[in-house]
Amino acid sequence: MASFYKYQTKNGVFWRFVIDNGKDPITGKRKQTSRQGFKTKREAQEMAYELEKEIKGKGSIFQGDNKSFYDFCNMWLDIYQNQRAVKPGTIRIRKNEINNWQHYFRHISIEDITLKMFQDAINDMKKRFSESTLEGIYITGKMIFEKAVELEIIKEDPTRYSYFPRYTKTVEEIENEEKLPNYMEKNELSNFLKTCKDHGLLHDYEIFLTLAYTGLRLGELCALKTTDVFEEEGTYFLKISKTLYNPKNIIKDYKLVTTKNKTSRRTIDIAPVVYDALQNVISYNEQLKEATGEDYHDEDFIFVNSNKYPGYPHYIKFVQHRMNRILRIANMNQHLSPHAFRHTHTSLLAEAGVELERIMKRLGHANDEITKRIYLHITKPVREKDAERFSQLMDQVINIET
Template sequence: MVSYRKRGKVWQYEISYKDLDGAYKKLRKSGFRLKSDAELAASQVKSLYADIRQFKAGEIPLSVYFERWINLYKRNSVTNVTFIKYENTLNHIRKIFGKMPLKDITRTVYQERLNVFARNHAPRTVSAFHKQIRAALLDALDEHIISNDPTRKAVVTGVAVHRPKKALDYGEWQKLIHHLDPDQIPEMMIYLAAVTGMRYAEILGVTTSDINWQEGTVDVNKTWDYKYHTGFKKTKNKASMRKLPLDSISLHHLHVFVENHLTSPNAPLFLVNGHAMVSAEINQVLTNKLHALGLPRVTFHGLRHTHASVLLYQGVSVLSVSKRLGHSSITTTQSTYLHIIKELEAKDTDKILAILKNA
């Protein structure tokens, strides 16, 4: 319902409507010199926004709309981990867009705020952030809450990520494992990664009940969610569930560690005061250690590549390395370590020719 009244020398329109929660409210705007001007403005509002509640929704902050949107469309349709990612986006929206109404977010404004986010995030992260917001705003556009898509033709940038060395060579690997303190939680995790090739989440998922002291093996049967703190999770795939044989030295280090860090059989071995170190924390410990030893920087995941590279260069078959890493197929191993395999093939060719020559 629309009504008009004259306030002094200007006209005002008043539209009665129900808000998104069903409560009756009024939308007023004044300052029109003629009544016909007020009527035209009111009719434009009603024609552009079929439901006045949707017009009012255009005045709510992006963060409020996005929160309603993820609870309505995402909470029951995505995994808990994925929903947490949407919640992280919501927190960034609150910081970057503040209380800016949806209707005030133009393409220029959106690009400016996206650039702010990109100042300290990698392009891949910025792209994910942009895609989630864009999905919500396209729904807002379909519902006529906004009249234009502010995310159209947005340019995604980000901070270039410095790529450390992918893996240590054999000598560097030896130097690292011989200078680690197996009694320290972070350094024992680094040690295990270097001598087993286990993924970080797999190492965090190890409990004393997973260790078979008689057989000298570690049973990889679960992981620990260090990103979203949801506890134990399944392994990456079925092939990731495996028993890893340990050498006598590594088994001794692990035995001493367990004795000095008593935990219940089913509790994660490597929590620090009940806290699982996030990847940035363990990577910083590793970086500091490598720097102290005068070794090139690799990431914690790079220790997995190091382990595989060392085994391949030492003549272990690709199939055995694939099983030890828990790859879903040998093709994954071959594609990941193609450069090493080609080098080894070249050496094998020389050996073959030498054998035939001396036959």
């Protein structure tokens, strides 16, 4: 199995790899093959895999203890991360899914895993996981074995004729699926924002006003920078191109990653009241920057910490805590989350007569069942009137014929 190393020369940074060929049967010493001078890790990986196949022949590239499913999963995850340039959050999910497979196959040779073993494992996991969670585990398992075949580590894919065990849903589960998610009615939103104004902490009003008027995902809001807010010919716009990743909620330990998908990258128009609110926050940050000097984390974020770590962006849990405080003061539903503003935005747009396709585009959705359900719920009275008007028209047609 190859190990990869980055090294520095006067001509720049390069990669090298070392392949462990196992022990020499006569001397007992480990045999190794290495190459270097690769500009990227991916180039080194591709060469290493080709060389491993050449050294080992067309069979397994592993020997001895390195033949395990566990070791190949580590290799697969590295390939998956580099080839697909996936987000850290996706990698974390894949690792969790792999851990579930390790429970069954950790010390078993990947060549010895059969269709029955794979199917028995996924059937057993059905007892412990929801359908959506199990589906992710199943897909990851199939990807691992498909890659093993592609790299000629195994000859046949044991998952090829496997099946995903379907769930029988109860009446209660079906009814819960049809329930609308939590969102605020107009009077509730008005009460919440008024409470923010009267009792909110620093920039609470601006944060929740922006969420209400834009329907942004919370990670998108936390990642906003001053350059994302601009004006053109008297119209104000907000550009959404990134999201904040901070799963441990440690203020300095954040990453900026691309938005959820291609559709999520968008530019939307915003109301003057939102533009003015954001400009007020930006002006405050300029004063904070002058007051804190070099201690300010000057990365141009809009919604930032102003205490111990000035300039660092707020993380999702922080906004959730701020929202919980306002909900308590306003005596509102304590189960509402910041994502409720996204659903509220959908409902208000639907009530305003905005078409579903335009709502989806504004929210950055390629397709979303929850958004559709909210839209159909809000526009139901309008559709009933349409049906009534059509029925009246047809009555006239029938009367003309008679």
